[in-house]
Amino acid sequence: MSSKQFAQLLLCKVINEQDISQLTKYNITATDMPTRVDRDTYQFLRDYYEAQGEMPSYATVATSVANFDYVPDVTDSFTYLAKQVKNYSGKVAIFQLLEDPTMQAKFESMDSIEFAEYIEQAMHEIKVNAKISTGLGTNVLLDGEKFLTEYEKRKAGESNKVWASKFPTINREMGGYTEGNMYAVYGRSGRGKSIIVMEDALEAACNGAHVLIWALEMPWFEWMARAYSSLSARRQIFNAQIDGVDYKTGFYNRDLQQGKLDETFEQAFRVFTLELGEGQHVKGSITLRSVDDDNFDRRDLAALQADIEAVSANFVVIDPIYYMDFEQNTSKTAGGDVAATSKKLRRLAGKTKTAIIAVTQAEEEKESRNDEGARSISIPSRSEVKKSKAILEDAAALLAFDSADDTGVIAIKKGRSGGEDVQAELVFMPSYGVVKEIEYEAALVREF
Known part of the structure; x- marks a missing residue:
């Protein structure tokens, strides 16, 4: 399976589970979508949910998005799929940065420290975007062990x-x-x-x-x-x-x-x-x-x-x-x-x-x-x-x-x-x- 196909699997799982909140939870954006079809699907899901207050069926998506290829029964976890999507998106961003046609001009016009800071900041932004959250907040009722672990550290x-x-x-x-x-x-x-x-x-x-x-x-x-x-x-x-x-x-x-x-x-x-x-x-x-x-x-x-x-x-x-x-x-x-x-x-x-x-x-x-x-x-x-x-x-x-x-x-x-x-x-x-x-x-x- 190509790495870029994980975006398709993630979107199909969102449709299957009728749960668009997973895209927000893992900070999946349109820029993380590797193909035009994936970006169109992503945007359609967002727009439909905002207008209707609910998720569309796979049939509606297939009718509305050209070349959409539905994959049923995606059993991988959202966490795994989101991590793969972010990993591929990060590699694409690094490649685009290194292939930037303005890179040579920046290299020649900036002194070494300025150029290093520019590269450092750009790579930092890619690194931040490539990370996924591990969950939304802390469950106050169920995460007592997490609290006790931190308590012992403070003690x-x-x-x-x-x-x-x-x-x-x-x-x-x-x-x-x-x-x-x-x-x-x-x-x-x-x-x-x-x-x-x-x-x-x-x-x-x-x-x-x-x-x-x-x-x-x-x-x-x-x-x-x-x-x-x-x-x-x-x-x-x-x-x-x-x-x-x-x-x-x-x-x-x-x-x-x-x-x-x-x-x-x-x-x-x-x-x-x-x-x-x-x-x-x-x-x-x-x-x-x-x-x-x-x-x-x-x-x-x-x-x-x-x-x-x-x-x-x-x-x-x-x-x-x-x-x-x-x-x-x-x-x-x-x-x-x-x-x-x-x-x-x-x-x-x-x-x-x-x-x-x-x-x-x-x-x-x-x-x-x-x-x-x-x-x-x-x-x-x-x-x-x-x-x-x-x-x-x-x-x-x-x-x-x-x-x-x-x-x-x-x-x-x-x-x-x-x-x-x-x-x-x-x-x-x-x-x-x-x-x-x-x-x-x-x-x-x-x-x-």
């Missing part, structure tokens, strides 16, 4: 990985960051929201996560200086007295950025970086793509997925999301490009089993100051989120941040698992690498 820490936050309130109220979810963090410009997100990314890396950072407005040297300051503070390398209080600190961030460490500190820093390279302090990995990288030209979802797969990322930061290359605004509505990107980003988190944190900005407001003229903390509301409000709806949790002087506050503005309107008060001195939650119950307050 053993082998599935549904949760990456702990550096801040106890986030862990207590949200349960940390769970793979497959997208989270959003927002705050006004210059208040330190990128620091907060970096701290949790470093925490995940310290706990074994492969972290991917898309720093879309911060140069790599600045980001690394901040990270080194924080990681060294976790090692409590130095003692410092700040405003009369003793702290365990790391390397001073500004000195790192300006290349002004004194000789003793510079030698200690060189030892520290060697220890990092040997994996002494961080169990996982951190891959940084920054705004000033020469080869960081594509910043769309396809490029993000490629980076995630390349480094086997578990924890992803996009800072800020509004500097990504957005998806096309097919809805023709205001903000449609952001909305489309947000929805696909959420799906990407689930598909790649990553925890994705998207950073965005809040509208500026007139600063609030106390009697001494010092700026006071003012947590922005959800309505103040700027440019990318769609991610508020798609995110599993929404965190707002603000800082003033040496303090900061994280507020949970939306939490799928609870904790909405809970706040955590922080010691916020990122210049010394010191960013931590104040450990007393008064730090946990609720807004009224």
